[in-house]
Amino acid sequence: DTAVSQTPKYLVTQMGNDKSIKCEQNLGHDTMYWYKQDSKKFLKIMFSYNNKELIINETVPNRFSPKSPDKAHLNLHINSLELGDSAVYFCASSPLVGLVGETQYFGPGTRLLVL
């Protein structure tokens, strides 16, 4: 069984388009995250949601909007895609929020290429 799943795995699109990436976790975790990994493999957190509530919002353009319909899902919608948005986007989840030291479990990633 896949613990953290993302769709699609690959996404190729034109500049200016709007796209969404979906994430689901079946671990029963309360907290979910979105990370961006650039071409140099650098991983940086974008957002974190706890039980449908936004708790971490890093300096991310407002073209990126996370949406959490329930605590098992965290989707990422991107408006007006730009070339610099090309990256691998990872979803992750962890059991609890507010506790330091909760292991995060990552999905397989969505490879976004903006042409």
Next chain:
Amino acid sequence: GESVGLHLPTLSVQEGDNSIINCAYSNSASDYFIWYKQESGKGPQFIIDIRSNMDKRQGQRVTVLLNKTVKHLSLQIAATQPGDSAVYFCAENMAAGNKLTFGGGTRVLVKP
């Protein structure tokens, strides 16, 4: 700002030898550290973690060492195998909200 970093981008290791991957962190308030392994085309996979009240923690073929005096973290892999070839990241956590800050990653290449 303070950050986590790794010294070497690539480490070549002979199969069967031990590997050591190093990580320097600068935030003395960090109190939880994790090592992740990322294989090609996959997401980061948890390897081992350590809290700041410990100096050493062992897992299966892996050991993490924490030196708070010099703010240094290392991952030792015993008897490195071809399946250990991957990019390894250290990450630190210092605040509520479980925000992880990742280092830049070290690629480990295992030679047969």
